[in-house]
Amino acid sequence: xxxxxxxxxxxxxxxxxxxxxxxxxxxxxxxxxxxxxxxxxxxxxxxxxxxxxxxxxxxxxxxxxxxxxxxxxxxxxxxxxxxxxxxxxxxxxxxxxxxxxxxxxxxxxxxxxxxxxxxxxxxxxxxxxxxxxxxxxxxxxxxxxxxxxxxxxxxxxxxxxxxxxxxxxxxxxxxxxxxxxxxxxxxxxxxxxxxxxxxxxxxxxxxxxxxxxxxxxxxxxxxxxxxxxxxxxxxxxxxxxxxxxxxxxxxxxxxxxxxxxxxxxxxxxxxxxxxxxxxxxxxxxxxxxxxxxxxxxxxxxxxxxxxxxxxxxxxxxxxxxxxxxxxxxxxxxxxxxxxxxxxxxxxxxxxxxxxxxxxxxxxxxxxxxxxxxxxxxxxxxxxxxxxxxxxxxxxxxxxxxxxxxxxxxxxxxxxxxxxxxxxxxxxxxxxxxxxxxxxxxxxxxxxxxxxxxxxxxxxxxxxxxxxxxxxxxxxxxxxxxxxxxxxxxxxxxxxxxxxxxxxxxxxxxxxxxxxxxxxxxxxxxxxxxxxxxxxxxxxxxxxxxxxxxxxxxxxxxxxxxxxxxxxxxxxxxxxx
Amino acid sequence: xxxxxxxxxxxxxxxxxxxxxxxxxxxxxxxxxxxxxxxxxxxxxxxxxxxxxxxxxxxxxxxxxxxxxxxxxxxxxxxxxxxxxxxxxxxxxxxxxxxxxxxxxxxxxxxxxxxxxxxxxxxxxxxxxxxxxxxxxxxxxxxxxxxxxxxxxxxxxxxxxxxxxxxxxxxxxxxxxxxxxxxxxxxxxxxxxxxxxxxxxxxxxxxxxxxxxxxxxxxxxxxxxxxxxxxxxxxxxxxxxxxxxxxxxxxxxxxxxxxxxxxxxxxxxxxxxxxxxxxxxxxxxxxxxxxxxxx
Numbered sequence: 001x002x003x004x005x006x007x008x009x010x011x012x013x014x015x016x017x018x019x020x021x022x023x024x025x026x027x028x029x030x031x032x033x034x035x036x037x038x039x040x041x042x043x044x045x046x047x048x049x050x051x052x053x054x055x056x057x058x059x060x061x062x063x064x065x066x067x068x069x070x071x072x073x074x075x076x077x078x079x080x081x082x083x084x085x086x087x088x089x090x091x092x093x094x095x096x097x098x099x100x101x102x103x104x105x106x107x108x109x110x111x112x113x114x115x116x117x118x119x120x121x122x123x124x125x126x127x128x129x130x131x132x133x134x135x136x137x138x139x140x141x142x143x144x145x146x147x148x149x150x151x152x153x154x155x156x157x158x159x160x161x162x163x164x165x166x167x168x169x170x171x172x173x174x175x176x177x178x179x180x181x182x183x184x185x186x187x188x189x190x191x192x193x194x195x196x197x198x199x200x201x202x203x204x205x206x207x208x209x210x211x212x213x214x215x216x217x218x219x220x221x222x223x224x225x226x227x228x229x230x231x232x233x234x235x236x237x238x239x240x241x242x243x244x245x246x247x248x249x250x251x252x253x254x255x256x257x258x259x260x261x262x263x264x265x266x267x268x269x270x271x272x273x274x275x276x277x278x279x280x281x282x283x284x285x286x287x288x289x290x291x292x293x294x295x296x297x298x299x300x301x302x303x304x305x306x307x308x309x310x311x312x313x314x315x316x317x318x319x320x321x322x323x324x325x326x327x328x329x330x331x332x333x334x335x336x337x338x339x340x341x342x343x344x345x346x347x348x349x350x351x352x353x354x355x356x357x358x359x360x361x362x363x364x365x366x367x368x369x370x371x372x373x374x375x376x377x378x379x380x381x382x383x384x385x386x387x388x389x390x391x392x393x394x395x396x397x398x399x400x401x402x403x404x405x406x407x408x409x410x411x412x413x414x415x416x417x418x419x420x421x422x423x424x425x426x427x428x429x430x431x432x433x434x435x436x437x438x439x440x441x442x443x444x445x446x447x448x449x450x451x452x453x454x455x456x457x458x459x460x461x462x463x464x465x466x467x468x469x470x471x472x473x474x475x476x477x478x479x480x481x482x483x484x485x486x487x488x489x490x491x492x493x494x495x496x497x498x499x500x501x502x503x504x505x506x507x508x509x510x511x512x513x514x515x516x517x518x519x520x521x522x523x524x525x526x527x528x529x530x531x532x533x534x535x536x537x538x539x540x541x542x543x544x545x546x547x548x549x550x551x552x553x554x555x556x557x558x559x560x561x562x563x564x565x566x567x568x569x570x571x572x573x574x575x576x
Numbered sequence: 577x578x579x580x581x582x583x584x585x586x587x588x589x590x591x592x593x594x595x596x597x598x599x600x601x602x603x604x605x606x607x608x609x610x611x612x613x614x615x616x617x618x619x620x621x622x623x624x625x626x627x628x629x630x631x632x633x634x635x636x637x638x639x640x641x642x643x644x645x646x647x648x649x650x651x652x653x654x655x656x657x658x659x660x661x662x663x664x665x666x667x668x669x670x671x672x673x674x675x676x677x678x679x680x681x682x683x684x685x686x687x688x689x690x691x692x693x694x695x696x697x698x699x700x701x702x703x704x705x706x707x708x709x710x711x712x713x714x715x716x717x718x719x720x721x722x723x724x725x726x727x728x729x730x731x732x733x734x735x736x737x738x739x740x741x742x743x744x745x746x747x748x749x750x751x752x753x754x755x756x757x758x759x760x761x762x763x764x765x766x767x768x769x770x771x772x773x774x775x776x777x778x779x780x781x782x783x784x785x786x787x788x789x790x791x792x793x794x795x796x797x798x799x800x801x802x803x804x805x806x807x808x809x810x811x812x813x814x815x816x817x818x819x820x821x822x823x824x825x826x827x828x829x830x831x832x833x834x835x836x837x838x839x840x841x842x843x844x845x846x847x848x849x850x851x852x853x854x855x856x857x858x859x860x861x862x863x864x865x866x867x868x869x870x871x
Binding site: 280 | 755758759762
């Protein structure tokens, strides 16, 4: 009995100590300044934004965990997360982890133990329908930290500012009508007092005219500007829709968070495909359908489109281009260039543009694709018109599959190797535009697809490529049977971390691509890993659970789909 | 054999409950038994949290899913009630709020799967004409057919081919008539094609017809009548021939899971009986629904 009492007392004391310690951390919360965010590269311990820095490198200067000792990594803590598609991206600041779950639940956790400091749970309206529900089920990759607030973009189309010390709502702004289909699936970036978000969900009837990038005042939530991603009537690009009324133009959703150049005060964001997918259904004829599948460079203060580059005009196959735009200054052909680059779209082509002007520099192919060619000098895109559907019901062999190639999972850039590491999958599809009326008079579909293996892939689906940013040459390519899963990060320890749809979390040698360590986790690895340090100890955190990336398991029937039970797992080296 | 008329059915219900009760119990048992026997290999991947995880116990009732905003809601529901009566079962309804339009078949398949797993035994008002449904889904015979029409306001137009080629034709996106129109246009030289404006709202389609944005609207007849208060002529709208497109009718029936083959057979028999007895005709007339029974 005495022992029990002692244990009870001890528990109370531990809880009290933990709670006091936690609240002490938040009492000393230092507001995050523009200077801290702009100089985030020089702050190795923290992971302050989605990809750690405004340029979306996904790179950490930490090197405590390195090639020599990575095999010693061990689990130090984990925490259960809300169910749904696992696409989470935690942040860490001064020993506090800010974790955004599916369902717009946000927690502040002790980053060394996972103990909860505060929690915000948004009450979302109920939605019906699988597509809309899936929108809700997606975790919004990340939240953003700025000043003394935490910013999140919600499933019900709000931007919300929380007090970083308590989790209390400071302000919230309704950006659009969620019941029409507008829904955030990507987190904000905050710069110079401006919260910038990209709206998605513009595949639904209630969203004609397309999606938009929108800016809000970080202090008040007041809307500052809104820039549509589908050319509006009377504006440049309108003619690329062949006279289609604005109420019959859909698409150009924004599924990602912009990168930001503080010197140019430009935001770089990518847009998705036009809707419906096949132009024969869409009604836009052979028009390019601007600004779908484009990179947009937007003025931070006005939202003005400074330049755009369309990577896949007249898309017929749902091969959208909304993924990460990485910013690097690099020497190319002897000339210093300010680059925006990355595998912007599902085709897996790695594009290199001048981020000041939008000038084409280079395009590097990765996975097999047969939908377009790119002029190596001008960057002009020629669409493979053999694959453009003339009528309903005809089937074409199109590569990659509409899940990519490349998907939402981000690549990373390591300045020490000057390499871009990009997660990919070798896929193709048999695609057929067709009507499917489930209710008379009302249909869905537009493009039915069956995923098949890519030619000459040898049955290998998952893939990570390393590409030299200055030369565009492949440094290495890791290919494996299991489909690739989540995003990559890279570190000064010479490592690239990432995981696959078969639960394996891996560490590659950044120079050679050799797998130095791998561990089967609880479920497919589909989120954004991060690494950070607290009190001199480096941690690697990875969200696990499954999600969109498990679509690829249809190519590998011997690998069961173990999606479910979302968790965040955190690893470190043994303390001794 | 099922009873042949409403009166006979009611009589049978009072006097012949023995045999029918056996059938009803068998049906209930079948419904119960197949609850856990869904063909796992061919069903869509549905996250566990989408499903209730409970097996529905039906007793002597049957539950129909029905879209509450369908132009033929009243008719579909009335048919379902008659079907239940023919099967000596109590009808229940799960009213489905249709989500915003989406373009991925997979989403819809997933949603339908969840509905048929968690909420109902059969979906009424289901389109039957394509061969693109998943293996886990089977369809009954149609209980009625209903046409697509071309609506115009210009009194000079008598058929689609009368409309000048520089005009725009509005269509309800991806419906059977839209697909027919797309494929027909693909056979024409470019200069002979109309502009095609796809819409996803029947109300907007009618509005754009009335404001002159489009010269004709290809749409489902019940939707036209709903959006015009049952009287398109009062708004100056006429229905003309879709020629040179063929006349398109859509068969409508019920969707059930393929593992519910016994239920499908029972529903087929009941539909045949209602058709033969003239009940479908009667319901079409009573609900003011444009269509015809399956002959």
